[in-house]
Amino acid sequence: MVSISDVFSIVVFPGAIFIVFYALYCNWLSRKTVARLQNRRGPMHTGYAGMLQPFADIVKLLAKEDITPGAANKTLFSAAPVAIFTLALAAVFLIPIQSITSLYSYTPIASFEGDLIIVLLIFSLIVLSVFLAGWSSANIFGAVGATRVALMTLAYEIPLVLLTIGPAIMAGSLSINNIVAWEVGSVQSFIAAPTIWGLMLGVVMFIGFAICILSLLAETEMRPFDMAEAETEIVHGWQVEFSGKKLALLTLGRDIKIVLASALLTSLFLGGPAGPILPPIVWFILKTTFCVLILSNLSALFARFRIDVMLRWAWQYLVPLAVLQVMAIVALSGVI
Amino acid sequence: MDMSGTEFSIPIGPQHPALKEPASFLFKVDGEVVVDVEPRVGYNHRGIEKAMEARTYIQNLYLTERVCGICSNAHQTLYAMNVEEVAGIIIPPRAKYLRTFVHELERIHSHLLWVGVAAHEIGFDTLFYYVWRDREIVLDILEEISGNRVNYAWNAIGGVRRDIPSDKIPKFQKALDILAERTKYYTKVATTEATIANRASGVGYCSKSDMIRLCGCGPHARASGVNKDTRRDNPYLAYDEIPFNVITAESGDVLGNVVVRVGELVESVGIAKYVLDHLPDGPIREKFNPLQKVPEGEATNMIEAQRGEDIHYLCSKGDNKPYRYKMRAPTLANIPSLILKLKGGYIADIPIVLAGIDPCFSCTDRMVFVDESKDNPWDMTSEELRKYGIRWYSNGLNK
Numbered sequence: 001m002v003s004i005s006d007v008f009s010i011v012v013f014p015g016a017i018f019i020v021f022y023a024l025y026c027n028w029l030s031r032k033t034v035a036r037l038q039n040r041r042g043p044m045h046t047g048y049a050g051m052l053q054p055f056a057d058i059v060k061l062l063a064k065e066d067i068t069p070g071a072a073n074k075t076l077f078s079a080a081p082v083a084i085f086t087l088a089l090a091a092v093f094l095i096p097i098q099s100i101t102s103l104y105s106y107t108p109i110a111s112f113e114g115d116l117i118i119v120l121l122i123f124s125l126i127v128l129s130v131f132l133a134g135w136s137s138a139n140i141f142g143a144v145g146a147t148r149v150a151l152m153t154l155a156y157e158i159p160l161v162l163l164t165i166g167p168a169i170m171a172g173s174l175s176i177n178n179i180v181a182w183e184v185g186s187v188q189s190f191i192a193a194p195t196i197w198g199l200m201l202g203v204v205m206f207i208g209f210a211i212c213i214l215s216l217l218a219e220t221e222m223r224p225f226d227m228a229e230a231e232t233e234i235v236h237g238w239q240v241e242f243s244g245k246k247l248a249l250l251t252l253g254r255d256i257k258i259v260l261a262s263a264l265l266t267s268l269f270l271g272g273p274a275g276p277i278l279p280p281i282v283w284f285i286l287k288t289t290f291c292v293l294i295l296s297n298l299s300a301l302f303a304r305f306r307i308d309v310m311l312r313w314a315w316q317y318l319v320p321l322a323v324l325q326v327m328a329i330v331a332l333s334g335v336i
Numbered sequence: 337m338d339m340s341g342t343e344f345s346i347p348i349g350p351q352h353p354a355l356k357e358p359a360s361f362l363f364k365v366d367g368e369v370v371v372d373v374e375p376r377v378g379y380n381h382r383g384i385e386k387a388m389e390a391r392t393y394i395q396n397l398y399l400t401e402r403v404c405g406i407c408s409n410a411h412q413t414l415y416a417m418n419v420e421e422v423a424g425i426i427i428p429p430r431a432k433y434l435r436t437f438v439h440e441l442e443r444i445h446s447h448l449l450w451v452g453v454a455a456h457e458i459g460f461d462t463l464f465y466y467v468w469r470d471r472e473i474v475l476d477i478l479e480e481i482s483g484n485r486v487n488y489a490w491n492a493i494g495g496v497r498r499d500i501p502s503d504k505i506p507k508f509q510k511a512l513d514i515l516a517e518r519t520k521y522y523t524k525v526a527t528t529e530a531t532i533a534n535r536a537s538g539v540g541y542c543s544k545s546d547m548i549r550l551c552g553c554g555p556h557a558r559a560s561g562v563n564k565d566t567r568r569d570n571p572y573l574a575y576d577e578i579p580f581n582v583i584t585a586e587s588g589d590v591l592g593n594v595v596v597r598v599g600e601l602v603e604s605v606g607i608a609k610y611v612l613d614h615l616p617d618g619p620i621r622e623k624f625n626p627l628q629k630v631p632e633g634e635a636t637n638m639i640e641a642q643r644g645e646d647i648h649y650l651c652s653k654g655d656n657k658p659y660r661y662k663m664r665a666p667t668l669a670n671i672p673s674l675i676l677k678l679k680g681g682y683i684a685d686i687p688i689v690l691a692g693i694d695p696c697f698s699c700t701d702r703m704v705f706v707d708e709s710k711d712n713p714w715d716m717t718s719e720e721l722r723k724y725g726i727r728w729y730s731n732g733l734n735k
Contacts, residue, residue, distance in 0.1 A: 038465040140346050144368075144683065223459060224531065230459060231353055233684050303531040304459025306684045307368065 005100055009109055014097040014281070016089060022285075023255035026292050027054040030222075030258065033296040054255070058248050066244030071138035080133035081242065081249035084126055088256040091122040095263045096177050096272050098281035106273045106280035111177040116168060119176070119264060120161055123219060126257065127153050130228070133250075134238025145237020148228040148307050149221075155314035156218035156225075162322035163212045166205070166329040167268045176264075180272030187271060197335050204328045209269040211321050213291070216261040217298055218310075220254070224302035225310060262291030342366050348686060350379045355690065356453075359697040365683060373678045375671060381701040388661045393419055393493060394626050396658065401487055403663065404699040406449065408487050409442045410641035411648075411663065411699070416491040417572065418650040421635040423493070425624065429574075429616040431495035436574045437611045438478070438490045440604045444515065445474045446642035447555075447597045447604070450694045451522060454594065457687040458535040463525065470518045473511050480504065495621020505612050512609050519601045526594045536591040540677035540689035543588055552673040554644020554666050555600060556693045558584045559592035560673075566640035577614075580607050590685075593692045629656045641666055643694045665699035 009015055028043060028051050035042025043050025068077055094115040099105040108115075127149060134146025168174050171182035190198040218225035229237040242250055266272055266287040273280035273287070305313070349360040358379035364372040384403055388396045400415040401408045413435055420427060427435075448471040455463035475485045481500055482488035490496055500508075526532060542552070547560040557564065565582040567575045583599035585592035632654040639646045644666030651660040670693040677689050706714065716724070 038462045039469055040465055140344065144346070223461075226459065227684060230684070233687050235353055300462050302460070303455070303463075303529075303535050305531070306535060306682060308682070309534055 006109075009100045010093070013100060015093065015109060019089060019092050019256060019259060020252060021055075023252065023259045024054040024058070025051070026258050026262070026288070027255045029289065029292050030296040030299075033293055034300045037297065037300040058252060061248035061251065062245055064244040064247075066246060067241075069138055069241050072241065073136040073138070076132050076136035077241075078246070080129050080136065081246040081253065083129040084133070084253040085249045085256070087122050087126050087129065088253050088260055091119050091260050092256065092263060094119055094176060095260070095267055096180055096280070097263070097284050098273060098279065103279050106180075106284075108177055111175055113178075114174045116164055116174045116176050116179070119260075120164065123160070124153070124157065126253075127157075130238055133242070134228075137238070137241035139241050141234040141236070141240045142238050144234050145228045145240070148234075149238060151307055151311065152218055152225065152228060155311045156215040156318070159211055159314065159318040159322040160215040160219065162319070162326055163208050163215065164268060165326050166208050169326075169329055169333055170201075176267050176272075180267050180274060183271045184274045197332060201329075201332050204325060204332065205269055207321070208325045208329075209265065211318055211325065212265060212269065213294060213298070214318060216265060217295055218314075220258050220261050220295070222258075222295055223299035224305050227304060227307050227310070230304060258292065258295065259288065262288040262295065265291045343371060346683065348690075355695075355697075357695070357697040359695070361678075361686075361690070363678075363683070363686065368682050368684065370678055370681050370683065370686065373675050375675060377668075377671070377697055378701050380698040382698070385661055385663065385702065388658055390657065392627060392656050393630060393658070394624075396661070397491065397493060398489065400663075401489065404665065404696055405486060406446045406696065407442065407641040407643060407646070407665075407699070409438055409490055410639055410646055412489075412491045413439060413573075414637055414639045414646055414648045415650075415661075416493050417637045417639070418635040418648050419493050419630060421637065422633040422650060422652050423624070423628075423630045425494045425622050427495045427622060428619045430499075430618045431620050432574045433611050433615050434496045434500065434620060435491065436578070437500070437608055438482070438488060438496075439573065440608045440611070441474055441478055442488075443604045443642045444601055444608070445471055445478070446694075447601050448474065450597055450642075450691075451526070451594070454590075454688060454691050455532075457691045458532070460532065460535075463522075463532075467522065470515065473515050473518075477508055477511055480508075492621050493624040495619070497621070499620050500615070505615075509609065509612055512605050512612075516602065516605045516609075519598065519605060523598045523602070526598050532594070533591065535685075535688065536594060537587070537589060539590045539685045540681060540692055541587075541589050542673050542677050544586075546676060547588070547673055550672040550676060551669050552644075553669045554640070554642075554694075555593060555596045556644060556670050556673065558582070559596045559692075560588035561586045566638050566645055570638055572637065572639060574611070578607055578610050590688055590692045627656050629654060630658075643667060643696060644670060663699075663702070665696060667693065667696045667700040668702075670695075671700075 011017065031054075032042040032049070043053035046052040046056045068074060093109040094111065096106040096108045096111070099107050130149045131146045134142040134149065167179045167183070170186075171179040173179060173182070186198070221228055227233070229239055239247070239250060263284070266284065270287050273284035275283035343364055343366050346363045346365050347360065348363060349355050350358040360376040360379065362374040362376070363370050384399060388399055391399060397412060397415065401412040403411045448467050452464040452467040452471070455461070455467065478488060479485050481504070482490050482498065490498070542560050544561040547557050547562050552560065552562065553564075561584055563582060563584050566572070567580070568582055580603045583596050583603060585595045587595075630652045632652055634649070634651050636647065636649045646666055647664040649662040650658055653659040674690070674693050677692070678686065681689060707716070
């Protein structure tokens with residue numbers, strides 16, 4: 001039996017509507033940060049400091065003409081944006097944000113043993129949808145973008161999966177909620193009785209955080225890993241033929257993916273929405289904002305990588321580092 | 337679009353975000369590697385040369401300025417030099433220095449623009465915004481002395497149109513000092529930043545011998561180690577009196593292009609400062625009447641525009657209008673070596689290699705008609721042209 005509070009938490013808070021608006025806020029935050037770093041002002045006019053600009057963009061796109069190319073595979077072409085949007089949204093349901101029944105609890109909308117794997121699966125499914133979106137649009141730039149998306153997966157998926165193993169081993173669970181609980185517990189015990197091993201674990205987890213943020217930067221197709229939609233090279237790549245409602249869904253899906261990435265980072269490495277005094281939702285917003293700031297900062301700092309350079313770089317540095325990190329965690333888990 | 341097999345073709349242009357002007361390049365690609373390139377220019381032919389034959393020398397002064405948006409002053413200066421040579425006018429020394437000043441400021445603004453565009457092409461928008469903000473300094477100077485940011489209308493036949501007030505000179509000196517400082521910073525960024533080196537080093541290589549064989553010019557050729565610069569080799573205006581270095585790079589790739597252009601920025605700032613310090617006194621122009629006739633004669637001059645060697649030819653039959661005027665913009669000379677640079681590279685490198693020559697296709701587009709089957713292969717009557725057009729579009733010759 002589904003209760004009203006369940007429906008409310010799925011549809012309104014902390015479910016779909018909250019996540020969509022939070023994604024728009026993150027979009028604004030990222031745009032504004034990048035703009036200020038680039039000596040520009042960014043969105044200014046819609047709402048306070050342009051905060052409503054992403055929302056206005058979505059509304060504008062919804063009103064625009066929706067064109068499907070004649071040569072496109074119509075079913076796939078229409079299904080892909082919906083799939084990308086819903087998959088990203090569904091994954092956020094598995095991440096602890098805030099429980100609506102009690103102020104200081106943060107059980108996710110859906111939580112079960114193995115939901116971490118579901119989140120990773122959803123990441124891969126999004127990549128598959130993106131590939132199909134590019135491929136089905138029957139455009140040469142779309143096809144090149146689609147192949148680049150598939151190639152990029154080879155670079156960042158493996159380090160990403162490896163990095164989730166560490167927290168999972170330590171927590172002894174594949175549930176994100178349990179991992180968060182373990183983090184809170186271990187931080188509390190570390191503060192109560194600091195040990196050298198606890199400190200080392202913290203250092204190893206920090207390295208994991210750093211590599212994970214790079215993998216997620218690639219996952220969310222932010223600069224310097226935006227070669228799949230590189231405007232100057234392949235004219236927005238796999239997105240090139242999308243317009244109107246479909247483009248609005250793609251934009252929203254991308255924003256939600258950024259929220260998902262920062263929420264996953266928060267849950268795996270920063271203790272999720274837990275924190276002293278303030279309710280979980282506030283901590284969630286503070287921590288994910290911090291992650292979005294790091295992501296935007298990195299994306300303003302570098303020139304776009306070339307796809308072959310990125311693959312080589314990922315396999316030369318990211319993967320070995322991720323393996324080492326897992327090995328260090330396994331060694332430490334024997335000590336602690 | 338043929339997608340069978342591993343090779344397929346990607347059209348870049350006539351409209352493409354990497355090209356600021358219409359030109360078409362058809363790339364044959366195998367995976368991410370470019371196998372062959374088929375260039376086609378001529379999308380923006382405006383008939384300027386023909387239009388010049390119907391206008392007086394003074395009117396043409398403003399038409400030549402509109403050949404190009406960025407090297408407007410270079411084309412205009414060259415035109416004025418040609419007319420003065422045929423008309424036998426020797427311009428006053430102050431005019432020479434003032435022309436040099438604006439010529440160099442234009443080079444600074446063009447090179448800064450190029451650095452920004454190049455950064456944008458490799459997906460480094462942060463550098464793009466920084467450079468373009470600093471470009472405002474030189475645009476402000478230009479606006480202050482001429483009233484315009486890009487089309488300065490600076491030259492008159494026989495000199496320049498305006499003078500620089502002496503009380504403004506310290507202000508310009510200061511602005512140029514800031515610019516010199518910023519340029520040094522960009523030199524550091526461009527040569528040490530790892531992500532730029534990643535994208536630019538070894539990309540779009542052309543050896544020195546190939547560059548000489550394919551007649552490249554300007555910074556594009558100097559990036560391959562070809563040590564030639566019209567300002568030094570064939571001095572015009574005041575360049576024989578001004579000390580400056582010709583910057584070359586040996587690497588022959590996009591990084592070489594960046595190094596040469598950033599180095600030239602430093603030199604140009606130096607030249608501009610030297611001109612302000614050594615500005616001679618005297619009149620700024622010789623008289624040239626609006627309808628004055630120019631004696632019979634021909635003149636060909638070269639100028640080192642920002643993008644390379646710009647060549648203009650003037651033929652006068654003693655009228656107040658030119659009989660024939662011919663221009664060759666530097667981009668045309670750089671296209672053969674560009675094609676060489678593009679082959680064997682990656683799709684991801686196409687925009688930056690294309691942008692590497694600082695292309696300006698609109699200036700390049702001239703029309704030449706050759707039909708070897710006819711007795712007179714160079715001529716075509718308007719009726720023939722009309723028939724040719726009908727044939728072109730109905731028989732699918734344009735495909």
